[in-house]
Amino acid sequence: MTPSKNDLGGRLPLLDSDELKADQHTLYTELQATMVPWAKKSGFQAETTDGKLIGPFNAMLRSPAISKALMSVTAAEGTHTSLSEKVRQVVILTVGAAWQAAYEIYAHTAVAEKAGIEEHKIQLLAAGQKPEGLSIEEDVAYDFVRRLTTTHQIEAALYERALVTFGEKGIVDMIYLAGQYMTISGLLNTFAVPAPGQ
Structure with missing residues (x-):
């Protein structure tokens, strides 16, 4: 069944933290510790009320190793940009x-x-x-x-x-x-x- 746009996952179902594989859960925990608080501080929504990731973060869970590397680039850019x-x-x-x-x-x-x-x-x-x-x-x-x-x-x-x-x-x-x-x-x-x- 295709999720509705109202679910905020678009074409991808939103993933529950308890159904994640180990590598996905590691990335989920990192995103919850970094991107979700930054989003809240910045004034936009990065998760649902029950803790499911939205935006690009839900898609990133599908390829956790490469997504983790992308997050390292994000962190490096934020720290070292001119x-x-x-x-x-x-x-x-x-x-x-x-x-x-x-x-x-x-x-x-x-x-x-x-x-x-x-x-x-x-x-x-x-x-x-x-x-x-x-x-x-x-x-x-x-x-x-x-x-x-x-x-x-x-x-x-x-x-x-x-x-x-x-x-x-x-x-x-x-x-x-x-x-x-x-x-x-x-x-x-x-x-x-x-x-x-x-």
Whole structure:
């Protein structure tokens, strides 16, 4: 039986913690200790009232070893990135909008608000539009990531702008972050995961 969208798993049934295999349970425990509290603090929902994971986290339980490695990349990016939090959220919302990943846009609308991005700018970014009044770094990040996710090419002039703005490390950091959220958006879209309230 196909789960309803109201279950928030999309095409995948939500998994109960007591039906998980050992490696899945290890990942579940890690997600409950890291991502669920972060989601609550950020203002979005990452689990049901009975403790089942939603968003990309439910899908991640299907491949726990690789998902655990992805979580290590997530942690490393958060610790070692050269990008500001506002720039990070511009990157993530730009990817989410390009992929039309409903849950990603839902979650990072809340995170971007906590990062101090104005609501009207968040709404435009979530709709795939470039707001006026972005900082130089935010402006370049939007243009770079929009091109990367839509045409998959970075022309010379845009590369030079990004290089002057972020340096080589910043460009690599931006590509890693965008790629991470392309993967998350791929999970969300493949399994038709809705945002709460949709």
